[in-house]
Amino acid sequence: MSNERLTTVEEAEEINRRPGVLSITLGELLDTQARNHPDNDALVYVDRGLRYTYEQFNQVCRTAAKGFMKLGIKKGEHVAIWATNVPEWAVxxxxxxxxxxxxxxxxxxxRIFELEYLLRQSDSTTLILIDGWKDASYTGMINELCPELKDLAPGKLNSERLPSLKNVIFLGENCPPGMFSWDQLLDMGKTVSDEELDERQDSLDADDVINMQYTSGTTGFPKGVMLTHINIINNAxxxxxxxxxxxxxRLCIPVPFFHCFGCVLGTLTCVVSGATMVPVVAYNPIQVLEAIEKERCTGVHGVPTMFIAELSLPEFDKFDLTSLGLELWPVPRVPLNP
Amino acid sequence: MAGSPCPIESMKQVVDRMGANEITITYGQTEASPAITMTKTDDPIELRVASVGRNIPGVEVKIVDPETGRDVPRGVQGELCARGYNVMKGYYKMPEATHAAIDAKQWLHTGDLATMDENGYCKITGRVKDMIIRGGENIYPREVEEFLYTHPQILDVQVVGVPDIKYGEEVMAYIRLREGIKLTEEEVKAFCDGKIARFKIPRYVQVIDEFPMTGSGKIQKYKLREMAVESLGLQKAASIETA
Structure with a gap:
């Protein structure tokens, strides 16, 4: 794999102890952790009994990566994901x-206005989405933006309003017409060789942009913040x-993955440490406390309002939280007042 | 946390009742990957509940006068700037916005107001853009908010600048009250009278149930401003163009 480029990396458990800026890519990082902590839990979901070790997590990420390559997605192309903290998000x-x-x-x-703006402004060629969340139908909105989608074969979208968008990938049961299912993506991945993926991974530069998040736009239109492998790995x-x-x-992650707090301070902070991610799909104080108790989490992320919600549950004292030592409370620009 | 009583009290509860004796706070923004400063698990508890910590390794932090761009002395409020491996490559297809955020010497201007103490611990005190300019006087909404928090019946407060024909901007406070409590505009003004400078006393006070928030939980002050223009009939003042 990419051993030559990793010669400066010490043992994986020391990745997060290493001084200076580490110049590796996300793929190299996960390969390293899978080699050094193959049997350690990487990703655990209490609500659905899902448990991946680092070895398994790396394998499923490799298969999905090959699936994206089979779809013809090139280096630097933009893939948008619109979902709660489901396992496929981390993958x-x-x-x-x-x-x-x-x-x-x-x-x-x-909602639809913001989605259209983001997909257009970002030139995304692929959208991965769940059926919907709360009262919002994500599939309804994409079909409203691209009414032709349902009549076309998956991967063949050619929309006037979203000219860049080609592929829509659906996460969940009962894949709607015009979209690939996640299982189809994984099946496609099985037809691409390991060598092809390794070659692609080795061609990446740690200085390349790998993540783009839209700032919430407290003023003006949302802006796509371009972050590199080096940016986010070293911050984690x-x-x-x-x-x-x-x-x-073992870190409970109830904060949204779409935000840096979830996908850098959450998932990536675990992976640079070889630690375990215990996400909660959508914030719910009871589920947070259950996840901490069942998985003996040593840390939990949250914003003040979340901690207040947990503390004010009548059942609070019934949970065994003795595993907990650590909490991370971010100050997003201005301190929040609960 | 800028000495704001609510969060400190909540943090103490998290430490005491959740057993989170190693609680840490980080401050940052997406443009900085996001972390810029952070408290460490072995920092003294007072600093872990009342500051956002120091610059993380490999990231420089400085506080500058937002007008002149010069460094301010320790303890003085200014705009927090950061430089290091964590600063974004830029905004996608928005070179002007990128140049506005990252200067020629690669400093990211966060738009946040902060102070830094002798040991490098920072406190976030407000936002540059939120600053209200009323007849030439600069008013930091945070300061007025901090004061109004001391009113026992006020649960939460947001102060914004609203357009005004005479002064350019006027101070407006949106307040959330404890359940079953009534508080009039006059009572709020009377509470301020003699305790803070007259020009900082909110000209308008309105009670609100919930503040408008972004998806990630940030309060949208610009929406509060829009609401104020609407409800107070300030469209004429709002339409005045300035250089």
Missing amino acids: TQFSTGKMGAVLVTVNTNY IATANCMNFSYQD
């Missing part, structure tokens, strides 16, 4: 990181250091 983050597509994260609260390392994080830690 997409690292699989696009392996094959070099830029992951464009879409706010789960967006610094965060892991401040949290005194190691491969023995």
Whole structure:
């Protein structure tokens, strides 16, 4: 694989202890952790009994990466994801990181006007989405934007309003017409060789943009913030250091993946440490406490309003939270007042 | 946390009741990947509840006068700027916005107001863009908000500048009250009278149930401003163009 470029990396458990700026890609990072902590839990979902070790997580990310390559997605192409913290989100983050597509994260609260703006402005060629969330139908909105979608074969979209968009990938049961299902993507991935993926991964530069997030636009139109492998991996390392994080830690992640707090300070901070990600699909205080208790989480992320919600549950004292030591409370620009 | 009583109290509860004795706070923004400063698990508890910590390794932080761009002395409020490996490559297809955010020497201008103490610990005190200019006087909404928080019946408050024909801008406070409580505009003004400078006393006070928020939970002050223009009939003042 990419061993030559990793000669400067010490043992994986020391990645987050290494001084200076680490110049590796997301794909190289995950390969390294899968070699050094193959049997450690990487990703665990309490609500659906899903558990991937680092070895398994790396394998599923490799298969999905090959699926994106089979779709013809090139290095630097933009792949948007519009979903709650489902397992496929984390897999997409690292699989696009392996094959070099830029992951464009879409706010789960967006509605049709914002979605159209984001997909157009970002030149996304692929949209990955769930059926919907709360009272919003994501599939309804994409069909409204691209009424031709349902009558075309998957991957053949040619929309007037969204000229760049070709592929729509659906996460969940009962894949609507015109879209690929996640299973189809994984099946396509099985037809691409490991060598082709390794070659692609080796062709990436740690200075390449790999992640794009739209700032919430407290003023004016949302702007796509371009972040490189170096940007986010090193920021996760610094965060892991401040949290005194190691491969023995298990982090409950109830904050949204679409935001840096979820996908850098959350998932990536775990992966640079070889630690375990325990996401909650959509914020719910009971589920957070359940996840902490069942998985013996040593840390939990949150904003003040989340912690307040957890503390004010009548059942709060019934949960065993003795595993917990660490919390991360970010100050997004201005301190939040709960 | 800028000495704001609510969050500090909540943080203490998180430490005491959740057993999170290693609680850490990070400050940042997406443009900085996001972390810029962070408290460490071994920082003294006072600093872990009342500051956003120091610059993370490999990232430089400085506080500058937003007008002149010069460094301000320790303890003085200014705009927090960051430089290092964590600063974004830019905004996609928006070179002008990128140049406005990252200067020629690669400093990212966060738009956030902060102070830094002798040991490098920072406190976030407000936003540059939120600054209200009323008849030439600069008013930091955060300061007025901090004061109004001390009113026992006020649960939460947001202060914004609204257009005004005479002064350019006027101070407006949107307040959330504790359940079952009534508070009039006059009572709020009377509470301020003599305790803060007259020009900072909100000209308008309105009670609100919830603040408009972005998807990621940031309060949208510009929406509050729009609401104020609508409800107070300030369209004429709002349409005045300035150089």
